[in-house]
Amino acid sequence: MATIYDVARRAEVSPATVSRVANGHANVDPALAERVRDAMRELAYRPNAVARNLRRSRTTLWAVIISDISNPFYTSLVRGVEDGAQRSGYSVVLCNTDEDPAKEGQYVDAALAEQMAGVIISPAGKAQHVNRLADARVPVVVIDRQQGGAHVDTVLVDNEQGAYLATTHLIESGYRRIACVTGPAGVFTATRRLRGYRRALEEHGRPCEEELVRHGDFREEGGYRAMAALLGLRLRPDALFATNNLMTVGAVECLVDSRIPVPDEMGVVGFDDLPWAHLVRPSLTTVAQPTYELGREAAALLTQRIAEPERPPMTxxxxxKLQIRDSSLRPRP
Known part of the structure; x- marks a missing residue:
């Protein structure tokens, strides 16, 4: 069985450098670190996890706590986290909260009890669980949803600007009554995307009619129900901006069931790209998020936080990017 000294000789570095790479320290020259990892692979070297954890008082595991594992948005995001973790010598444990703050609390309890090396979390509730991690000095990065009252590293997308671009595009395509199906009230992404929708209407001299705004649950059923309610209005909308991918699917399903053609009678723009968005007919216009990059940046921030625990938090x-396809291009007379 290969030892740390065998790896050091193969990589032509000191045993101390091998130890720093094996323990995920960021203060190693990237070229040296890659040489050490190559030597580890060639020699099939496996660090003594028990001894290492006793020295560090933590495992080499990260908990990644997300709100809905069934949402394709998180598939690419978690892949970005995992790739970044592997490069830094960590493994990932995936936890799904189903948008339930109580379930989120249970996973935070587990992360604390198991002495996880760090946590990346897309919060389902308020800041209390994130603050519990921070107060316990567990390195933590919030992803996708900003937490008021939590002073931790955060990685987001510009939700408001994406919604503004989507709504502006529908206005410029000739639609007049543009509805918005957003997420639960109080959820950061839902609030910001609704704000971008309203800003676009105001800047183009359009009224923001509250009856055209519906709050869903970020799932297909919620999108279907919200679209059905909008179709029941005396003056129904002629376009829809849905603020996540699953609710977009539900809304389009409702339109199909109601025999309302897209985009002739109803323009549609969704938020979050879908792998098959260009394959359906009509193809689906979406606001694409850099989901893999979100995960990768979160992993990089967590690695830095582990190496520099006193560094000021950053966001x-x-x-x-708006991906314009057929579902939002109204045929001209």
Whole structure:
């Protein structure tokens, strides 16, 4: 069985450098770190996890706590986290809260009890669980949803600007009564996307009619129910901006069941791209988020936080991109 000294000789570095790479320290020259990892792979070297954890008082595991594992948005995001964790010598444990703050609390309890090396969390509730981690000096990064009252590293996308672009596009395509199906009231992403929708209407001299705004649950059933309620209005909308991918699917399903053609009678723009969005007919216009990059940046921030626990918290905001397809292009007379 290979030892740390065998790896050091193969990589032509000191045993101390091998130890720093094996323990995930960020203060190693990237070229040296890659040489050490190559030597580890060639020699099939496995660090003594028990001894290492006793020295560090923590495991080499990260908890990744997300709100809905069935949402394709999180698939790419978690892949970005996992790739970043592997490069830094960590493994990932995936936890799903189902948007339930109580379930989130149970996973935070587990992360504390198991002495996780760090936590990346997309919060389902208020800041109390994130603050519990921070107060216990567990390195933590919040992803996707900003937490008021929690002073921790955060990675977001520009939700408001993405919603503004989506709504502006529908206005410029000739739609007049544009509805919005957003998420639960008080959830950061739902609030910001609703704000971008309203800003676009105001800047284009359009009234923001409250009857055209519906709050869903970020799931297909919620999108279906919200679309059905909008279709029941005396003056129904002629376009829809849905603020996440699953609610977009539910809303389109309702339109199909109601025999309302898209985009002739109803323009549709969703938030979050879908792998098959360009394959359906009509193809679906979406606000694409850099989901893999979100996860990768969160992993990089967590690695830095582990190496520099006293560093001031920082927030990264990534840009979205409007992918214009057929579902929002109204046929001209």
């Amino acid at each position: 990264l905001t990534l840009e979205t």
